[in-house]
Amino acid sequence: MDLFNFDFDLPVTNPTWIFFLVMVIILFAPIIMGRLRIPHIIGMILAGVIVGKYGFNILERDSSFELFGKVGLYYIMFLAALEMDMDDFKKNRIKGLVFGLITFSVPMILGIWSSMQFLNYSLITSVLLASMYASHTLITYPIVSRYGLSRQRIVSVTIGGTAVTVALALAVLAVISGMYKGEDIGGWFWVQLLLKVFVLCGLIIFFMPRIARWFFRKYEDPVMQFIFVLAMVFLGGGLMELVGMEGILGAFLAGLVLNRFIPQISPLMNRIEFVGNALFIPYFLIGVGMIIDINCFLKGGVVLKVAIVMSVVATFSKWLSAWFTQKLYHYTKVERKMMFGLSNSQAAATLAAVLIGHEIIMENGERLLNDDVLNGTVVMILITCIISSIETERAAKRMIVNEITDKDSKKSESEKFLISVSNPDSIKGLIEMALVMRKPKSKEEMIALSVINDNNSSEAKEIVAKRNLDNAAMIAASADVELKTMLRYSLNISQGITHAMRENDVTDLIIGLHRKVNIMDSFYGNVADNLLKTNHRQIMILKLLMPVNTLRRIVVAVPPKSEYEVGFVKWVNQLCRVAKQLGCRVHFFACEETGEKISAVVKRQQGETFTEVSLLEYWDDLLMLTSQVNYDHLFVIVSSRKGSISYQPSFEELPMQITKYFSNNSFMMLYPDQIGEPQDVLHFSDPRRPNNSDVYGNVGRWFYRLFKKDEKNG
Template sequence: MIYLLSDLDFSLPLSNPVVVFSLVLFIILFAPILFNKIKVPHIIGLILAGMIVGPYGLNLLLRDSSIVLFGTVGLLYIMFTAGLEIDLEEFRKNRITSLVFGLFTFLLPIGLGSVAVYYVLNFSWPTAILVASMFATHTLLAYPIASKYGINRIRSVTLTIGGTIITDILALLVLAAVIGTTRGDIDATFWVQLAISTLVFGAIIFFVFPLIARWFFKKFEDAVSQYIFVLAMVFLGAFLAELAGLEHIIGAFLAGLALNRFIPHSSALMNRIEFVGNAFFIPFFLISVGMLIDFSVLFKGLGALKVAAVMTVLGVLTKYLAALLTQKTFRLSPLERGMIYGLSTARVGATLAIVLVGYNIIIGETPTGEPIRLLNEDVLNGTIIMILITCTISSFVVERTAQQLALQEENVPRDEGDSNERILISLAYPDTVTELIDFGMMLKPRHSNVPVYALNIISDESDNGKTKTIAKKMMDKAVHHAAATEQTILPLTRFDVNVSNGIIYTLKEQNITDLIIGLHRSANQHNFLGATADSILRHTSETIFIYKSVQPFNTLKRLVVVVTIKAELEPGFAHWFSKLTTIAKEAGLPIDFFATPETIKELQDQQAAQKAEVKISCHAFSNWDDFLIFSREVKKDDLLVIVSSRKDHVSYQPSLEKLPYYLSNYFGSNSFIMLYPQQVERGIKMDDVQFVDGSLAETISDSVAQVSKAGRLWKRLFRKV
């Protein structure tokens, strides 16, 4: 043993790759635990750990190319996940707010900073402007904290992310302008080339990337392949940004924005992305930042100390003023201001890029032959101190504010109906388990405790031995797939006379509100829904979704919802509208409704009442004999949803009988959902219940045309029967 140990090199800094990697992993494991015990955010714990083991601490690790590589990956990962997790609809609504905040958080630091650096530190104007541009930039270092508390999609976080991109782009343009002016090689051609390359880069990111992603996710379902593809697209975006003359962090963020709708927040792929980033890449980046910090510079003279003090005070103050102005301009709450300030205070990525570029530019020589740099060592060391202090402030502020905002979100009154919701997914074929589970999870509101059940029926008509084996495999696959998304499926296996009876009695026993079943394999225009679905529709009143999946949900572009006449008079109208908007929000899809003017008005009222945060368009459609016009309207990547009705109910119409023919012959290449709204009572038919008022008896069907709200209709029904 002693002989073997003598062959190992334990000289400092450590060079054995096995030992180095092991040490880093133990730091990632234990540093957050130790620092959390003294109430220090884990982000600061990792930075301090990097400082301790780095070249300016115990010198255990050298900040070599491998540390720089993984650190760069971690920085890009933070920006990518910020773009990936952003709520696109919220981002669209707050785009003006983001723009204004971006201008505030750029103009205030660079304006006040330039003047202060010029007069207090006695730097030249080009140097002063370049130093001030470092005040203007910021890094979303504390974004993982907001994500951990589940508030990464709220307004203050979304507008800060948008403002980050704006201020970093402007700061990097200042860097290009100052360097070009210093070297004397900047002219109109430079700006024209930069503008053209930026436009080309933007076109590739927002038009070519989605085409590639949609093709890939349609063709490849392997989990490992999908993750590697996403990572490759992130680094391709970062590389293209550098080719365009921009910073790589901009490319990573925009790549996340372009892939946003292809990776639903509740998907297994999103869970893998977050897991790998939080477990490995992002901690590596934080450790690499800590290894840059050298506190000894504070004792080498007043120059670095003075620069560090000025930079830190201005950096913290100007970001607070920008957050305060944004709050006053848009009447935000103090907590929202705190979140904006916390997220925008930390400097790492773009700041380091600016100071290192400026430090490496030689603008002259001293009489003794020493180089004169655009940014001297005092600025370099002061920047490192500013990075540590601003990252510490950012982490503490975001940690405290995120806790309060998370509590505030939990205390927001929820729809009482959600507490009674239960979703049941009926599984019949092994090859459709994944699609049905994904769809079922999308029906469940985010952060909701709505239980989701997976059911398989073993009927007396089947070969029990073989069926049991298939049922077990399906249930195992369903539970495993749900677990990959950090969701829970409650598996149910039932023995019954036939499948429809098993499903019907399970609905009663478990108080199910929403049932999902797949379209049977041999569906055609003569036997479209099948005997099982027909029986379920006749004997149940719950909301039923009959789903046929042709392509993965994350490759769809929009929901096209065709609503039957008088659908607004059905008691389940508000419920199915809520479910469709939940699906659209989770998948990042717009909804195009086609309905009568009366139904459209009710849809718009529901959108306002439920505060549905999705993009909705409404189009008049009432002649169901012209249903084939949707063969032109519905594109290949659209999901067609038909809000139908059970027979003998208020929104039923004979034209619905033609749907099997249309769907079988004209929409075979489309994914679609047949949606049957919830009814009041099973077995109640419109012709069986009459009003008795002492004069002429009127049926409910005759009265429906005079009633505008479904609730009023059913209250009158129960009052008079």
């Protein structure tokens, strides 16, 4: 055996070496492109050109590139829908539809005219060629995602327009291909096509959320959840292909449906983005580069002319569409650049159209789209992807600078969350609630704290506490959020938590609801009672009966005069933030004056969030809200400490009412920030029992109702 006899031929066909070389490209292309200040996506495409058969012929574009390429393409569309701000998408859906029609119509008009005028093609060929200009692929979306701009309004509008223009372009492709297959493309053809698409979309929208909600509630294993999501993506894509449309539309629709079940900041979302950006999407981009023949530039003649016309018309028509939309809706210049950058790149639908058109043989024996168009298309793909990447990168950087400037001009209080972990069953829910409640781009670390009572300390309790903290750290790390763990010994657990809050400048405390051990225990437990007496920061006592991402609505009971508390604006924003992350509505119940203040805060600071404000005439009786709170809702009761402005004597009855009417619901008791430290003063009366103020309050309310009744009768 000759140790130095290696059988090494190009292109490489061994699957092991193919995968190794692809991994090397994915690893080093961003590093090299970063040093050259070139967008990473261009690096992936250029690497595909170099190693492909039109470059150095190092790799063969085998079935693995087709498989992973299709997965990557579906992944781009799925992530685009998954990362959308659904509230903003609903708010701007008309604008997205209008942009979709504009970015379809302008390239169609210019494309048909230029193909017939400059290239002397027939009407049918010109229409198909124009539909290729009209469609576009969100190749540069990973740039937007990397800069954290996926929830910007202009991104939502562009993504919505993408779905519209791709659907219309594919419809044109279906009609033209049907003509040459001998199909009747009269009125019945359109009725059938539209009927199949509408029925399929209806089935996906109706059944997929119910399946997802059931699965996420029943199975919390992260691997199973990730596989389930992938299965739903390809189910949507496969079903869309069955009805004669491109699978990318099904993947996009699956992303829209699953959007509310996968919060933007969550372990599952982090895993989905990681796998897509690390493997599937780069594989797709390298595969796109491998079909590009740069020798077309050197051939000159007709091929060069076709490539130049196609590239110029495709780029100019997309820029013109973005310009029209900007003028129509008064967008900024940087928003127009972002819209153009996202919508200029050609790949998926363009490739589908040119390959199908190239296979169609007309009656005269010529191909509908000849070799010149095929070569011109791959050149157009390269040029549009380069322009799109550069424009998107520039626009993203400009938007980040503007965002930072706006933040500097608006002074906002930092939020630092501390989660008290003691019960291993509630840790996941508490961490997930903190993740969806905190500011999405907050750089503040979260803290997980476990306090061991010095009087009852033991080695076993220490082991359990450390295990709980490790579990909390793993959950936060899987969401790519920094979590500091603290193990503390104290003679009093509530004092240990309070001291940790003061030492770390904590602004928000989240604790789980105390489990009653005996009949003498209070509803909240001694720890929560003592924390409320000795701490003026916001405290949330939480009881969850299901995973956070499966909650369908947030119902909030707000007492009168809550707007006068110092923490009013903060908790309104935080609850709206939770609703935004979960893609659900938040329904406030308050008196007329408080409701107006809530609406003003929401409109001013959370304008995109879908909220409802209803009248809660009598705070004393929460029984009327039982019909509003379902099993899969989160019931939030905004309370306050004794002696505060919004304190109500009826707060003493809340534990009884919750136990009686809302024991089968997930709920949160929220105690907002208050000015100064609470007065830890002994009272002669038991604070857990009604005192004289309760009596005075009841008498006052009785007289109020009596006079109100007399006024109505009068």
